Amino acid sequence: MEAEQPQTFNDRLSHWIASQGFWFQLRHSMSGGGGWSVAVFHLLRIAARILILVVVAALGFTFYLAKRSDSQDFKDGLKDRFAESMAASDAELKDFRRDQGEGRIRRVGAVGTSMSFFETLEASNLSFKMGFLDGLHGDWEAGIVVGNWIDAHVKAGANSPEEAAAAAESLFKQRKGFDVTGLEFSKARVSWGYDRRLGKIEGSTMNANRVSEGWRFNFNGGTFTQNWIRDFEIVHLEMLLTPSKLIVEKGILKAGDGRVEFEDVEVEGGMLPELSGRLVLKHVPIEFIVPAKVAERVSGRVSGELELSGSTNSTEGIGMEGRIDLENRDYLQLRSSFPLLDALDVVDVFNSYKRVGFESGGFNLKTGGGEMLISGLNLDFRDVMSLQGRLSVRFPSAEEAARRIGDNPATIMTPMVRETEEERERKRKISLRRAAEERRRAIEEGEGETSEQGQANTAFFDELAARRDSEDVLREARLRELNTLIFEGGFRITIPGDAFERSRALRERYPVDQATGRIGIDVPLSGTLPELTLRQAEEILNEGGRDEEDQ
Numbered sequence: 001m002e003a004e005q006p007q008t009f010n011d012r013l014s015h016w017i018a019s020q021g022f023w024f025q026l027r028h029s030m031s032g033g034g035g036w037s038v039a040v041f042h043l044l045r046i047a048a049r050i051l052i053l054v055v056v057a058a059l060g061f062t063f064y065l066a067k068r069s070d071s072q073d074f075k076d077g078l079k080d081r082f083a084e085s086m087a088a089s090d091a092e093l094k095d096f097r098r099d100q101g102e103g104r105i106r107r108v109g110a111v112g113t114s115m116s117f118f119e120t121l122e123a124s125n126l127s128f129k130m131g132f133l134d135g136l137h138g139d140w141e142a143g144i145v146v147g148n149w150i151d152a153h154v155k156a157g158a159n160s161p162e163e164a165a166a167a168a169e170s171l172f173k174q175r176k177g178f179d180v181t182g183l184e185f186s187k188a189r190v191s192w193g194y195d196r197r198l199g200k201i202e203g204s205t206m207n208a209n210r211v212s213e214g215w216r217f218n219f220n221g222g223t224f225t226q227n228w229i230r231d232f233e234i235v236h237l238e239m240l241l242t243p244s245k246l247i248v249e250k251g252i253l254k255a256g257d258g259r260v261e262f263e264d265v266e267v268e269g270g271m272l273p274e275l276s277g278r279l280v281l282k283h284v285p286i287e288f289i290v291p292a293k294v295a296e297r298v299s300g301r302v303s304g305e306l307e308l309s310g311s312t313n314s315t316e317g318i319g320m321e322g323r324i325d326l327e328n329r330d331y332l333q334l335r336s337s338f339p340l341l342d343a344l345d346v347v348d349v350f351n352s353y354k355r356v357g358f359e360s361g362g363f364n365l366k367t368g369g370g371e372m373l374i375s376g377l378n379l380d381f382r383d384v385m386s387l388q389g390r391l392s393v394r395f396p397s398a399e400e401a402a403r404r405i406g407d408n409p410a411t412i413m414t415p416m417v418r419e420t421e422e423e424r425e426r427k428r429k430i431s432l433r434r435a436a437e438e439r440r441r442a443i444e445e446g447e448g449e450t451s452e453q454g455q456a457n458t459a460f461f462d463e464l465a466a467r468r469d470s471e472d473v474l475r476e477a478r479l480r481e482l483n484t485l486i487f488e489g490g491f492r493i494t495i496p497g498d499a500f501e502r503s504r505a506l507r508e509r510y511p512v513d514q515a516t517g518r519i520g521i522d523v524p525l526s527g528t529l530p531e532l533t534l535r536q537a538e539e540i541l542n543e544g545g546r547d548e549e550d551q
Contacts, residue, residue, distance in 0.1 A: 082108070087116040087170040092460040103130035103142070109464050114159065115166035122464050123150040123185070144182035149189075150206065153467075156193045157313025158271045168243045168269065172214055183208040188219070197317035199226035204234050214242040224253055227318050227367060229279075229289055232260060244269050248277070258284035258301055265308060272311040275318055279306045283329055290372070291393065291485060293529055300332035300357070310368055319368030326360055332379060333357040339537035340523065347506060347544040348499040356385050370395045377491070386518075389491035391525060396486050487532055489525045494518040505543040 075096050083091035088110035095106035109122040125148035129141060158164035188206035193199050204222025208215050219237040232253035240247045246269070251262030258281065265277030281304050287295035289302075306322035326332065336342050336354040345353040361379035365372070371394040379387045497517045500506035510519050525532055 083110065085170070086110050086118075086121070087113055087166065088121075089113045090460070094461075098130050101130065102127050107461065109461055111464075112155070114163050115170065117155055117167040117171045119153040119155060120464055120467050121150075121152045122461070124148045128180070142180050144184060145180055146184045148185070149187040150183075150185045151189045153191045155313075156197070157273055157311065161271060164270050171241075172243050181210050188222070193312045193317070197227070197312055199312065199318070200224075201234065201237070204237075211240075213240060216240050227320070229260075229320075232288060235259070237262075246273075255288040256285040256301070258282055258288075258303075260284060267312075272313050274311055275308045277308050278322075279308065279320065280304075281306070281324070283327070286332065293485065294393070297335050297337045297529070298332065299335070301330050302332065302362075303327040303330055304362070304365070306365065316369040319366070321366040321368075322364070323362060324365050325362035326358065326379070331357050331359050338533050340533035340540070343537035343540040343544075344495065344499070347503055347540060348495070349502060350498055351384055351496055353385070356381050358385075358387065361387075374489075383496060386494045387491055388493075389489060389523075391487060391489035391491070394486050394488075396484055484528055487525050487527060487529065491523040491525065492520060493523060494520050500544075503544045506540065509543060 075093060078096060079091055079093045082088075082093065089112065091108070091110040093105055093108050095104075097104050105126040107122070107124045108126060109120075110116075110118075111120055112118045126145055127147075128145045129143040155167060158167060183206065185206045188204050189200065189202045190206075191198065191200035191202075201219055202223050202225070204219040207218045217237075217239045219234055219239075222234050224232045224234050224237070232255050235252040235254050236250060237248070237252075238250040240249055246267040248262045248265035251260075251265065253260040260282075261280045263278040263280055265275070265279075268274040268276075281289075281302065283301045283303055286298055286300045286302055290298065302324045303326075304322055304324035306320040308318065308320055310316050310319040312318060334341060334356040336345060341353040341356065344351075358379035358381045361377075363377040363379075364375045366375075367373070371392060373390075373392045375390040377387060377389050377391070494513075494516070495518065497512040497519055499519055500510060510521055512519055521536070523533060523536055
């Protein structure tokens with residue numbers, strides 16, 4: 001018992017000393033109360049406790065960092081930062097999360113202001129670099145943002161120099177809070193302009209990289225549309241965007257077996273961006289550069305060079321002017337759907353006019369302000385037909401449309417009745433596209449989303465979809481407007497001297513030119529496409545029929 005008492009006392013003393021704190025224990029040990037061995041022992045025990053505390057604190061902070069991106073406050077802050085950097089009036093982020101060192105956003109959208117470079121912007125399935133501390137303090141080096149698809153309607157200009165400068169700043173200013181060095185999207189749709197001046201790149205892969213001058217964009221695949229030129233396949237389109245201008249460094253488009261190349265094409269920035277440069281056409285199918293309704297009656301392929309001018313933010317829009325020629329392998333073919341050709345095919349027993357294919361010649365082409373002007377026309381088809389003259393094609397004014405309906409409703413209604421099935425098919429395609437977008441949106445957003453935040457997201461992105469639909473509906477309306485294009489001008493055609501051999505009345509009305517041995521016919525052009533050459537066709541058929549009555 002006596003031996004146990006000192007041991008018990010020492011244990012209780014050690015326990016009491018251990019509970020007094022670090023500095024008391026250290027003084028007690030150094031004063032000889034325990035010697036160096038006891039001092040070292042106490043130091044190790046204290047160090048172990050501190051280490052445990054540090055580990056627990058580190059684990060807690062790590063847990064906080066890992067979970068902070070899931071908090072609504074963090075997501076709201078990220079959304080506000082995105083809206084501010086884009087100069088957007090409203091923005092939305094859907095399903096943000098951090099996964100394996102990357103930030104991921106299922107869907108992002110924004111509506112622009114007068115100070116932004118876009119009208120609307122939407123993208124899906126974005127991923128970018130995100131460390132534990134990114135978004136908490138200091139710089140966030142996001143690197144290259146990779147996404148599935150992007151849809152952006154960028155501004156065609158601005159209302160003032162101040163707005164133009166602010167839009168440029170929102171696009172080019174490097175922001176330390178969230179630094180992006182590049183963009184990669186599997187499918188991109190970029191549109192610009194309005195009404196008849198609308199242009200777009202659609203269904204293309206897009207890569208953009210920040211360079212010292214600004215941004216360099218690369219598009220591959222998809223289609224390019226601007227003015228009368230529509231749905232050209234993009235082989236490669238490389239552009240340098242700087243604060244002062246857009247430079248097309250390389251541009252190759254494909255149309256059927258033909259191609260279009262950009263040469264020295266630039267767009268000067270500002271309120272009214274000015275376009276300059278050239279388009280070089282090589283064996284391009286004519287249906288790609290004339291209104292669709294004209295392409296139903298004219299086919300072939302042409303070559304030439306067109307100078308670019310105008311602005312995407314002006315009433316006249318983008319203009320093109322140059323010479324179109326029939327080079328090697330080029331041709332222009334008129335189908336017998338023109339009434340005059342049908343009539344000639346009836347009265348001329350020696351030659352056929354069902355398909356008139358011109359193999360040489362050319363014309364001057366000028367477009368702008370919703371009008372296409374063809375002048376200096378001179379085409380030849382062997383000994384069957386030659387064609388000279390000029391022609392303008394334009395949209396009708398409101399007064400002309402109203403007057404034409406009042407003067408002759410049947411003339412206006414006839415093409416509309418003929419195109420009923422075409423209109424139905426167009427509407428069906430629009431409905432299918434919208435349904436596909438709705439299915440895509442449902443898959444991306446998930447079914448049964450009933451939370452207040454989820455409903456807000458859905459409403460925002462539905463509004464963006466409605467804006468896109470309104471743009472498509474407007475474009476469809478412009479396509480339907482092509483059915484009422486006004487043609488004005490006149491041609492002179494020549495046909496073989498024996499064309500009216502069986503009709504004395506036609507020989508008297510259209511005598512043979514003794515110098516050339518051919519028959520010349522003046523063909524004035526006025527009205528919509530179905531009306532062209534209708535009067536001349538009726539006259540020729542009537543005159544040709546008189547000989548049969550006389551017999």
